Amino acid sequence: MSYTASAGRYQGMEYRRCGKSGLKLPAVSLGLWHNFGHIDNLENARNILRLAFDSGITHFDLANNYGPPPGSAEENFGKIFASDFKKYRDELIISTKAGWAMWDGPYGDWGSKKYLVASLDQSLKRMGLEYVDIYYHHRPDPETPLEETMGALDLVVRQGKALYAGISSYQPREAARAFAILKELGTPCLIHQPRYSLFERWIENGLLDLLGDEGIGCIPFSPLAQGLLTDKYLQGIPKDSRAASGRGNGALEGVAVTQAKLEKVKKLNELAQNRGQSLAQMSLAWVLKDPRISSVLIGASKPEQVTDSLQCLKNYRFSEQELKKIGEILQ
Numbered sequence: 001m002s003y004t005a006s007a008g009r010y011q012g013m014e015y016r017r018c019g020k021s022g023l024k025l026p027a028v029s030l031g032l033w034h035n036f037g038h039i040d041n042l043e044n045a046r047n048i049l050r051l052a053f054d055s056g057i058t059h060f061d062l063a064n065n066y067g068p069p070p071g072s073a074e075e076n077f078g079k080i081f082a083s084d085f086k087k088y089r090d091e092l093i094i095s096t097k098a099g100w101a102m103w104d105g106p107y108g109d110w111g112s113k114k115y116l117v118a119s120l121d122q123s124l125k126r127m128g129l130e131y132v133d134i135y136y137h138h139r140p141d142p143e144t145p146l147e148e149t150m151g152a153l154d155l156v157v158r159q160g161k162a163l164y165a166g167i168s169s170y171q172p173r174e175a176a177r178a179f180a181i182l183k184e185l186g187t188p189c190l191i192h193q194p195r196y197s198l199f200e201r202w203i204e205n206g207l208l209d210l211l212g213d214e215g216i217g218c219i220p221f222s223p224l225a226q227g228l229l230t231d232k233y234l235q236g237i238p239k240d241s242r243a244a245s246g247r248g249n250g251a252l253e254g255v256a257v258t259q260a261k262l263e264k265v266k267k268l269n270e271l272a273q274n275r276g277q278s279l280a281q282m283s284l285a286w287v288l289k290d291p292r293i294s295s296v297l298i299g300a301s302k303p304e305q306v307t308d309s310l311q312c313l314k315n316y317r318f319s320e321q322e323l324k325k326i327g328e329i330l331q
């Protein structure tokens, strides 16, 4: 069935300015790390993407290695883009990344110019795109000079293969250096993509302040700790969950669903209920409460999860008392 996007798609979404740039992002964006590979169901993937766009989610986040197998999320996205979203290209922000292992030999990993330029060409081909909106260096490379890696981002922007440059998982000190190099090159960094959730709060120790001061956007990934920060594991590990999937590639594993974590999840769940939210909604709202957050980057294995998660936008204000309670639970 051919797809026409919902006419009301822009009514329920909030759009936040990405740092001090001209670009606005939806407060909730969708990532294709898992559930969009060749091992997954293509029709389900299509339905998730359609529902997301119908709900005002204009930003889809990919990387060269998403799948499994690596590359297959981009291939599947390319198929769905061709059939469903091509006519909406100018309404979409599509990102991809390189930085983790992608192909054999010395040129398919880390941060050389050789790797980053070749990988983007491959990504564009897989997705059937002329350009991506954001191209990220996926993780810092301790061996390649930062000038070379940032130079590669600057190059692809100048070539028109990407509109903006971003970095992911850089610590504050190396992020500050990357920002300075990019600024000097004339391609200011648009955005930083760090892991951030109620369970992983490292960006509060300097990175968020740096991003706020520099006017650079922030799009946290795994805000639900891959599903742990929902009520889904409270009665055990469901068969259709990520923790039971054995997907590999960094996906949540059963051993990470510990009793100690679940004790906290249970208490957080009660707090969410008192706020009239599901735990998933409260966990996302908690990330969005800070105005320096440009967008929160969710994953989903079913369209209904996107619908549920989007309800976080109804209330992302927290009282002092609630924040204190959260602090006590997470100690």
Ligand SMILES: NC(=O)c1ccc[n+]([C@@H]2O[C@H](COP(=O)([O-])OP(=O)(O)OC[C@H]3O[C@@H](n4cnc5c(N)ncnc54)[C@H](OP(=O)(O)O)[C@@H]3O)[C@@H](O)[C@H]2O)c1
Pocket: 030, 031, 032, 033, 034, 035, 061, 062, 138, 168, 169, 193, 220, 221, 222, 223, 224, 225, 226, 227, 228, 230, 231, 232, 240, 241, 242, 243, 280, 281, 297, 298, 299, 300, 301, 302, 304, 305, 306, 308, 309
């Ligand atoms: N830059 C990086 O290094 C990096 C690393 C990781 C991720 N990312 C990006 O961040 C995106 C999101 O990461 P993530 O998938 O780990 O995010 P997440 O939102 O923390 O976890 C998503 C998982 O949580 C469960 N879930 C989602 N909504 C739910 C709901 N409303 N109720 C109950 N369960 C729900 C689903 O698990 P089930 O599958 O169990 O149903 C879903 O697959 C990725 O797709 C990728 O774009 C970037």
